[in-house]
Amino acid sequence: MHSSIVSGLAATKPFIAPESFERERGRPLRLRLGANESMFGASPMAIEAMVRASSQANLYPDPDGVELRTALAEGHGLSIQEVALASGIDELLSLLARVFINPGDTVVTSLGSYPNFEYCVNGVGAIIQRVRYRDDAIDLEALSQRAHETSARMVYLANPDNPSGSWHEPSAVLAFIATLPPDCTLLLDEAYAEFAPDFAIPAHAAVVRSRTFSKAYGLAGARVGYVIGSPDHIGGVNKIRMQFGVSRTSQIGALAALGDQDFLANIIKQTAEGRKALSSQANALGLKTLPSHTNFVCIDMGDRPTADKTVTALLERDVFVRKPWADPLDRCIRVSIGTPEQMEMFGEDLRTVLLS
Amino acid sequence: MHSSIVSGLAATKPFIAPESFERERGRPLRLRLGANESMFGASPMAIEAMVRASSQANLYPDPDGVELRTALAEGHGLSIQEVALASGIDELLSLLARVFINPGDTVVTSLGSYPNFEYCVNGVGAIIQRVRYRDDAIDLEALSQRAHETSARMVYLANPDNPSGSWHEPSAVLAFIATLPPDCTLLLDEAYAEFAPDFAIPAHAAVVRSRTFSKAYGLAGARVGYVIGSPDHIGGVNKIRMQFGVSRTSQIGALAALGDQDFLANIIKQTAEGRKALSSQANALGLKTLPSHTNFVCIDMGDRPTADKTVTALLERDVFVRKPWADPLDRCIRVSIGTPEQMEMFGEDLRTVLLS
Numbered sequence: 001m002h003s004s005i006v007s008g009l010a011a012t013k014p015f016i017a018p019e020s021f022e023r024e025r026g027r028p029l030r031l032r033l034g035a036n037e038s039m040f041g042a043s044p045m046a047i048e049a050m051v052r053a054s055s056q057a058n059l060y061p062d063p064d065g066v067e068l069r070t071a072l073a074e075g076h077g078l079s080i081q082e083v084a085l086a087s088g089i090d091e092l093l094s095l096l097a098r099v100f101i102n103p104g105d106t107v108v109t110s111l112g113s114y115p116n117f118e119y120c121v122n123g124v125g126a127i128i129q130r131v132r133y134r135d136d137a138i139d140l141e142a143l144s145q146r147a148h149e150t151s152a153r154m155v156y157l158a159n160p161d162n163p164s165g166s167w168h169e170p171s172a173v174l175a176f177i178a179t180l181p182p183d184c185t186l187l188l189d190e191a192y193a194e195f196a197p198d199f200a201i202p203a204h205a206a207v208v209r210s211r212t213f214s215k216a217y218g219l220a221g222a223r224v225g226y227v228i229g230s231p232d233h234i235g236g237v238n239k240i241r242m243q244f245g246v247s248r249t250s251q252i253g254a255l256a257a258l259g260d261q262d263f264l265a266n267i268i269k270q271t272a273e274g275r276k277a278l279s280s281q282a283n284a285l286g287l288k289t290l291p292s293h294t295n296f297v298c299i300d301m302g303d304r305p306t307a308d309k310t311v312t313a314l315l316e317r318d319v320f321v322r323k324p325w326a327d328p329l330d331r332c333i334r335v336s337i338g339t340p341e342q343m344e345m346f347g348e349d350l351r352t353v354l355l356s
Numbered sequence: 357m358h359s360s361i362v363s364g365l366a367a368t369k370p371f372i373a374p375e376s377f378e379r380e381r382g383r384p385l386r387l388r389l390g391a392n393e394s395m396f397g398a399s400p401m402a403i404e405a406m407v408r409a410s411s412q413a414n415l416y417p418d419p420d421g422v423e424l425r426t427a428l429a430e431g432h433g434l435s436i437q438e439v440a441l442a443s444g445i446d447e448l449l450s451l452l453a454r455v456f457i458n459p460g461d462t463v464v465t466s467l468g469s470y471p472n473f474e475y476c477v478n479g480v481g482a483i484i485q486r487v488r489y490r491d492d493a494i495d496l497e498a499l500s501q502r503a504h505e506t507s508a509r510m511v512y513l514a515n516p517d518n519p520s521g522s523w524h525e526p527s528a529v530l531a532f533i534a535t536l537p538p539d540c541t542l543l544l545d546e547a548y549a550e551f552a553p554d555f556a557i558p559a560h561a562a563v564v565r566s567r568t569f570s571k572a573y574g575l576a577g578a579r580v581g582y583v584i585g586s587p588d589h590i591g592g593v594n595k596i597r598m599q600f601g602v603s604r605t606s607q608i609g610a611l612a613a614l615g616d617q618d619f620l621a622n623i624i625k626q627t628a629e630g631r632k633a634l635s636s637q638a639n640a641l642g643l644k645t646l647p648s649h650t651n652f653v654c655i656d657m658g659d660r661p662t663a664d665k666t667v668t669a670l671l672e673r674d675v676f677v678r679k680p681w682a683d684p685l686d687r688c689i690r691v692s693i694g695t696p697e698q699m700e701m702f703g704e705d706l707r708t709v710l711l712s
Contacts, residue, residue: 001509001539002592003458003480009595019418032415041414050410050605057406057609058397058574059388062375087443087579090600098479102359116599123454123596124359153357183357218414221604223443236358239365240479243472244446247603248577249406253413 005103005125012122014115018320030318031338031346036162036192036296038218039338040270042253043263046219049256053249061248068246068255072226075258081231082203084238087245088223089191092210093120096227099236100154100185100208101126108147109156110138112163112326114189117156126153133328136290136298137166140176148181155180158189160196163324163334165292167196177204185233191215192294194264195271208233215295216267217257222250271295274337281347285354290332298324298332299350307333313353319346361459361481368478370471374676386674387694387702392518392548392652394574395694396626398609399619402575405612409605417604424602424611428582431614437587438559440594443601444579445547448566449476452583455592456510456541456564457482464503465512466494468519468682470545473512482509489684492646492654493522496532504537511536514545516552519680519690521648523552533560541589547571548650550620551627564589571651572623573613578606627651630693637703641710646688654680654688655706663687669709675702 018035022028033039041047065085073080086092093116101107103125109117111130118128129150131142138161147155157176160167168176177186188201188209194216201207208229214220224246227237246254257264275297279289282299290298301307307323310333314321323333335346374391378384389395397403421441429436442448449472457463459481465473467486474484485506487498494517503511513532516523524532533542544557544565550572557563564585570576580602583593602610613620631653635645638655646654657663663679666689670677679689691702 001541002455002589005458006455006592006595011591011595013594014599015419017416017419019422020420023422035416037416038414041411047410047413050413051407053577054403054406054410054605054609055397057403057577058394060373060391060393060570060576061579063371063373064376066375066379087447087598088600090598091443094596094598099358099362102361119599185357214416220416221409221413223417223600223603235367236362238369239362239367240450242443242446242450243370243475244444244579247579247606249410249605250603253410 008125009122012119014119021315021320027318029320031342031349032320033336033338033342033346034320034322036215036294036336037220038215038267038295039336039342040218040267042218043257043260045260045263046253046257050249050253053252057249059248061244061246061251063243065246065251068251071255071258076228078228082228082234084227084234084241085246086225086227086241088214088225089189089210089212090116091242091245092225092227093117094123095237095241096187096208096210097121097124097126098240099233102153105153106150107154107156108143108150108152110143112324112329113156113158114162115325133164136164136329137161138164138168140168140172144176144179147184151181152184154185154187156187156189158191160192160293162192162294163298164329165290165294165296165298167293170198170201173201177207180206195268195295196293203230205230213254213257216264217254218267219250219253219257222253223247224250224254271337274340274343277340277343278335278337278346281343281350285351296334296336298329298334300332302331304330307331310353314349317349317353319349364481365478368475370475377671377676383674385676387698387705388676389692389694389698389702390676390678392571392650392692393576394571394623394651395692395698396574396623398574399613399616401616401619402609402613406605406609409608413605415604417600417602417607419599421602421607424607427611427614432584434584438584438590440583440590440597441602442581442583442597444570444581445545445566445568446472447598447601448581448583449473450479451593451597452543452564452566453477453480453482454596455589458509461509462506463510463512464499464506464508466499468680468685469512469514470518471681489520492520492685493517494520494524496524496528500532500535503540507537508540510541510543512543512545514547516548516649518548518650519654520685521646521650521652521654523649526554526557529557533563536562551624551651552649559586561586569610569613572620573610574623575609575613578609579603580606580610627693630696630699633696633699634691634693634702637699637706641707652690652692654685654690656688658687660686663689666709669712670705673705673709675705
């Protein structure tokens with residue numbers, strides 16, 4: 001007999017995996033630009049470290065992740081008590097939902113935001129309230145207002161945002177935090193922070209920040225995320241987190257990746273160039289793009305049916321992209337930045353699809 | 357503000373990691389025989405597969421783990437709907453607690469059993485009831501009786517058992533299952549199943565079984581576990597499980613390990629020989645050992661103070677073993693099986709400690 005919460009949940013899946021498309025269609029994807037993975041790969045130093053670690057996979061990882069947490073804390077100017085590791089933002093969202101939310105509590109997010117967050121909130125029996133995007137960006141004022149109206153226990157803000165790619169300056173985020181109700185925790189998802197112009201937010205008792213090695217560091221397959229928060233919040237995480245959530249090889253790989261900041265800087269530069277190249281190609285086809293501070297760009301297809309049709313037509317050509325699921329962004333397709341060659345290939349595919 | 361459940365939990369850690377001992381003492385361990393890792397390592401085929409996968413760590417793993425689940429289902433004669441992956445038994449225990457237990461429910465386990473299970477049960481706000489070992493094995497009758505007395509929602513049984521090493525025949529487990537109250541789910545932890553003489557239990561609606569690649573397969577660092585249960589139970593797991601819990605490299609490594617059954621058979625054989633060698637060495641020192649169907653052996657030190665002192669004295673010699681935490685097994689030290697050389701080294705260390 002299942003628990004009350006699980007009994008009350010519908011069977012659901014936050015994503016259809018690219019592998020599912022491959023299995024359904026019986027052939028591999030030619031361009032995988034739908035999951036915002038880094039097409040530039042991980043640092044060679046990280047790969048080399050993981051290769052070396054492979055022969056030690058019989059040993060459990062350090063459950064306290066001290067080496068990696070120490071390096072992360074140093075990088076952020078924090079103490080190790082302000083950092084906890086997790087098996088990607090996937091585990092973090094689930095953990096943070098359990099640390100901060102009771103069944104029946106209200107959580108405010110943006111209409112169309114990360115489906116996995118809603119999945120995790122549903123998983124603790126809480127109630128989602130969604131606020132519409134405004135001008136294709138997250139509406140901070142409306143988020144705060146809704147939080148007050150619903151006595152929300154948590155607000156979720158991705159900055160930079162997925163799927164819009166938009167970004168709020170630290171000063172705007174700080175002003176927003178100041179408006180939140182007492183006892184409301186802000187979950188600031190900074191998965192794309194490395195791509196943003198500036199992401200320095202001072203520590204704040206009402207804020208927990210989630211970070212990942214999946215995007216700029218190119219380690220999506222390794223499953224390494226971390227949460228930054230007050231020692232009290234991290235203490236809460238430590239009461240229920242998995243002990244061995246991050247694999248030994250992944251901890252070692254992430255540490256090496258963190259040590260290769262030159263590589264990271266180059267990825268950020270190449271990603272910015274890729275955004276320009278992709279936007280130029282879209283513009284050349286008469287399409288607008290949304291400003292992006294991430295490793296993806298939303299191309300405005302004008303309306304939802306056209307965007308839906310484009311995603312399907314691209315998939316027929318073995319090109320995987322995704323699209324935002326809710327109005328008003330559902331008129332767009334969301335394309336991950338790839339290498340110059342991949343961006344060129346994608347431009348040709350998009351042209352073919354639009355002309356056919 | 358933390359959730360009610362997390363607020364009510366004491367700060368706790370189910371384990372002190374071997375890495376903690378190394379950091380405290382400022383030098384590496386010479387023998388790491390306290391975590392029941394496979395000292396024989398993983399299959400060379402698995403290591404080779406993980407090495408190859410390292411350069412693709414920028415890609416997310418398949419969230420549905422279809423290739424690995426298909427291979428596991430085939431191996432067990434099950435459908436893929438009866439198998440779910442997780443990031444080791446660590447994630448599984450937490451997941452299964454959430455799938456089956458409500459806050460305030462009672463869960464029955466053995467006094468002295470796997471600390472991580474109790475940590476996960478506490479993490480959902482449920483109440484632990486513990487049943488004493490009898491004759492250094494799990495007391496099935498008492499477990500069932502306590503489950504009835506407390507209207508338990510879940511019973512935890514590790515078979516083979518950690519830390520005793522004891523094992524109940526499938527027929528005894530089946531008879532036990534038949535005595536459980538209705539609406540009580542048996543969590544059958546089969547982490548050490550590959551080492552047991554026989555572990556074939558037919559599918560049962562009241563049973564979920566947890567398995568791992570951490571022990572016989574030598575992939576503790578990779579974090580791959582799986583749960584076997586009815587499609588209904590796996591459906592419950594799928595409502596709240598992590599989407600990307602198992603790293604890409606780990607899925608690939610586990611699949612290759614599964615394909616190398618010759619290697620596994622050899623590990624099982626070497627482990628059985630190691631148990632004999634370790635027992636002989638203990639016997640030669642005038643010590644008895646508990647019968648074991650796992651990759652570790654409990655050596656009976658006579659009483660708790662002696663066992664405690666022995667663990668400490670071994671650690672002073674850079675030898676890491678653990679000991680059961682509760683009466684009556686707390687008179688033992690628990691030693692993982694290693695290579696013949698490691699077993700010989702350990703025997704010498706134990707002799708030195710006992711004679712000093």
